[in-house]
Amino acid sequence: EAGVAQSPRYKIIEKRQSVAFWCNPISGHATLYWYQQILGQGPKLLIQFQNNGVVDDSQLPKDRFSAERLKGVDSTLKIQPAKLEDSAVYLCASRISGGWNTGELFFGEGSRLTVL
Amino acid sequence: EDKVVQSPLSLVVHEGDTVTLNCSYEVTNFRSLLWYKQEKKAPTFLFMLTSSGIEKKSGRLSSILDKKELFSILNITATQTGDSAVYLCAVGLYAGGTSYGKLTFGQGTILTVHP
Numbered sequence: 001e002a003g004v005a006q007s008p009r010y011k012i013i014e015k016r017q018s019v020a021f022w023c024n025p026i027s028g029h030a031t032l033y034w035y036q037q038i039l040g041q042g043p044k045l046l047i048q049f050q051n052n053g054v055v056d057d058s059q060l061p062k063d064r065f066s067a068e069r070l071k072g073v074d075s076t077l078k079i080q081p082a083k084l085e086d087s088a089v090y091l092c093a094s095r096i097s098g099g100w101n102t103g104e105l106f107f108g109e110g111s112r113l114t115v116l
Numbered sequence: 117e118d119k120v121v122q123s124p125l126s127l128v129v130h131e132g133d134t135v136t137l138n139c140s141y142e143v144t145n146f147r148s149l150l151w152y153k154q155e156k157k158a159p160t161f162l163f164m165l166t167s168s169g170i171e172k173k174s175g176r177l178s179s180i181l182d183k184k185e186l187f188s189i190l191n192i193t194a195t196q197t198g199d200s201a202v203y204l205c206a207v208g209l210y211a212g213g214t215s216y217g218k219l220t221f222g223q224g225t226i227l228t229v230h231p
Contacts, residue, residue, distance in 0.1 A: 004158075033218075033219070035221075040223075041223050041224070042120075042122075042204055042206075042221035042222050042223045042224050043159070043204070043221045044221070045218055045219065045220070048218055055218075056218055091158060091159075104150065104161040104164055105150075105161070105219060106161075107158035107159050107160075108158055109157050109158050110157065110158055
């Protein structure tokens with residue numbers, strides 16, 4: 001079974017530039033998450049999709065971050081303009097829909113962003 | 117605000133030692149507690165706990181949940197250098213009227229096992 005795919009794996013940009021990350025979840029997984037993991041910290045949820053609808057984006061800095069999942073499969077996370085504090089690994093995760101009895105998340109390898 | 121706190125933040129041991137990692141939580145609408153292992157890549161799933169007092173085991177790793185005292189421990193016996201990683205605790209929350217839920221992570225415990 002193919003895992004969660006993310007690209008690019010690494011990106012270096014200057015502050016005020018824009019960047020986009022792409023995620024393809026495991027086939028059949030209706031729920032998709034974007035997490036931000038700053039070095040030395042645990043992952044922080046940015047946004048959660050159920051199919052193509054947003055379930056939770058309460059911690060997404062909406063003045064600069066946006067995300068979409070147009071057809072309920074792939075998702076894109078965009079940052080514009082980037083700030084130094086956005087340097088982090090952006091993890092995409094997915095899980096089968098339903099209750100938490102099937103609750104484990106499957107993570108992608110992450111996209112490491114460095115903002116100079 | 118939902119909080120998940122792990123301790124210690126870092127731990128250095130020698131091969132063969134036994135370690136205990138702690139995770140305490142203060143959240144609304146608790147559904148489950150999950151442990152993940154993170155090496156230099158994506159977190160990988162270890163355990164999901166939903167009931168108090170029932171130990172889950174996988175090889176040298178085991179975990180238990182106490183829903184009254186709001187904590188969980190992860191034990192690793194006979195540690196090996198391959199156990200060196202960040203161990204993340206996460207709490208699954210029931211999200212208002214749906215089963216979608218969300219996962220709130222602690223800051224992680226960095227475990228280093230020396231030969």
